[in-house]
Amino acid sequence: MERVVTVERLVKEYGPVTALAGVDLDIERGQIFGLLGPNGAGKTTLIRSVIGALRPTSGRVSVLGLDPLSDRWELRRRLGYMPQTPALYGDLTTRWNVAFFVAAHRRGDTESAVDEALAAVDLTDRADDPARTLSGGMKQRLSLACAIVHRPELIILDEPTSGIDPELRATFWNGFRELASAGTTVVVSTHQMGEALECDRVALLHLGDVVAVDDPRHLLRSSRARIRLWSGGEERSIELDDYPNQLRALLASEPADRVEIELERVDDIVLRVFRNQVKKEGTTS
């Protein structure tokens, strides 16, 4: 498989703060690659190094065979980026927003590219409305249209579906899957378990380092859950470490009027994997 992104021993320091502490990472063409980790793990710094928006302290990054800093402009013709916040011109129309961002790459006839991008995010019927009149989810879709309008080979999405409803999230992911099957590489940073499981591969980041890279169905397989039971107005909370196998036995022994199951969150899993790794290193050394 062709490697689209290669990161080697990447370090980024801001004064005394180490944002990236020697990251190694490979991303292959046509993959949906997830970057997971709690806030401050280094996801955004890593993304900004890959798109050439900041100069690393040391290490090497190669994206589509290019150096993100010295070949910045060549790279940006072939790369799409969707920031966390929509970053749109609210007073300008939906169509105008998309047309403006494609104008960095193409001259003249951009109509068809704009139409296609708007259709892809299902905003054709809102094309002539000012962007500020769109709902939050629509703004996210418009932001995505601005990132894909020049048909990039690599798309980087920084928490693309934070704050949008599950139905729209599913629509987004269908879109990402379509892009990936057409050969586009999609890199997504996320906190959501549902999204993480949709990825082909994920990297877990913590304290500026990659803790693990694997298939999310292996890496994020978790049997930990917190079960909250209500019976006769009384609430109890029980931790299971072999969910769902233990659930049947639990419910048989503890009759309840209402049950809530809280699965382990992505960020908790990242921290657990990290702690296990530190423990392992501690015992081997």
Added chain:
Amino acid sequence: MTPEPATAGSRTAAVARNALAALRGDPRFLAVSTIAPLVVVYLLKVFWDAIDTPLIRQAYFAVPGGAYMVHFVTYILTAIVLVRERVAGTLERMFINGFRAREIVAGYLVAYTVLATIQCVLILAELSFLFDLGYDFLTMLEVFLVIWLLAVVSMALGMLVSNAARNEGQVFPFVPLVMLPAVFLSGMVVSVDSLPTWAQTVSYIVPLRYAVDVIHEIADGGGLLGQVGPLLLLPLLAILAVGFAARTLREDL
């Protein structure tokens, strides 16, 4: 048909068109920035009538006042606009989509020059309506050219300030820093020659000073060429400030 790749020129034009469209899309901002200076120029007339002195000629007093208003407004508008883009994230998006810093600065300069030109015309029309300037059309054109050049310098300075700020609030301390010394050191209120030597030296970095020099020369009956030095220094300052603004517009703050 494959569309042609964008060129530096087409990207600059795209930024300019975008900035103009954003201005049109925000009529309140546009109206306030156009009408406010006209109101202040009217107050200048009220002030003139109140002091009622035969010692100062109207053109000597009123035209620098009008020039100052254009200087003030164009400076503030451009200072706010780029920082607004940075806060909204659209500046970062422009960079990542492939717009270069020099194209963004040039595009904004072109767009805001359109606005500044309209402001210059309106202010000059108001000045000649309210005051007895006694200028023919050609002289008015000369005055226009001077104020317009000053506006270009102001916009470039505004962008420079914008680049140093991370949010709109940080722009404000820079407003009095540039605009208040201009009142005292430009020769608008008192002649530069009567200032202490150190203040005269500082006045060389006050763009309004050069505009006032030429405006006074025109009022004295001399043409533009009576003050070639200041007249050439204005575009030179503009080029320097624009170049510096393009160099300091950074993607990663």
